[in-house]
Amino acid sequence: MFTCFVPTYHATSIYEVDPSFYKAVGVKNLLIDLDNTLDSYRLFVPSERAVILLKRLQDEGLNLYILSNNHGPRVASYATKMNLPYLHSARKPFAFKVKKVLSENKFLPSETMLVGDQLMTDVLCAKKAKIRVLLTEKIVTEDQWTTVVNRWFDRPIRRHLKKKGLLKEWVTVHE
Numbered sequence: 001m002f003t004c005f006v007p008t009y010h011a012t013s014i015y016e017v018d019p020s021f022y023k024a025v026g027v028k029n030l031l032i033d034l035d036n037t038l039d040s041y042r043l044f045v046p047s048e049r050a051v052i053l054l055k056r057l058q059d060e061g062l063n064l065y066i067l068s069n070n071h072g073p074r075v076a077s078y079a080t081k082m083n084l085p086y087l088h089s090a091r092k093p094f095a096f097k098v099k100k101v102l103s104e105n106k107f108l109p110s111e112t113m114l115v116g117d118q119l120m121t122d123v124l125c126a127k128k129a130k131i132r133v134l135l136t137e138k139i140v141t142e143d144q145w146t147t148v149v150n151r152w153f154d155r156p157i158r159r160h161l162k163k164k165g166l167l168k169e170w171v172t173v174h175e
């Protein structure tokens with residue numbers, strides 16, 4: 001019943017994941033959620049730590065792509081500060097827009113991973129697009145109102161997955 005919610009990997013935050021991890025598991029392309037994965041939904045430009053992390057990921061040779069359900073002006077403002085390609089209004093958990101991103105950028109599903117903080121959008125979307133997904137915990141406590149409802153469903157499912165040992169921590173992975 002819960003298999004569609006089981007992420008490939010789990011981390012407390014994208015900031016704790018060593019950039020070398022992705023290459024070590026054969027990932028070349030990283031689709032990164034914005035709100036509560038990289039920064040608060042209130043920020044229109046990347047925080048200093050986001051800038052540092054994104055640069056380190058690029059230095060690893062990874063193709064980065066910002067994938068957000070949020071509206072155009074905010075996502076555009078954030079991504080263009082880093083010269084990153086992006087998709088706003090991505091409609092996660094639906095996968096049709098993500099699949100288009102994969103084909104347009106020639107990203108092989110087997111070499112692509114989505115990183116995001118939500119089960120109801122990020123994990124479901126990745127599963128439908130048949131790509132791997134790294135689930136994180138939210139990095140700030142506040143959510144945009146559109147996310148609040150998702151969290152009602154997210155919390156108990158996440159608790160269940162943790163209890164059942166289904167959240168595989170990225171640090172324990174040796175592939």
Ligand SMILES: [Mg+2]
Binds near residue numbers: 036037
């Ligand atoms: Mg998010």
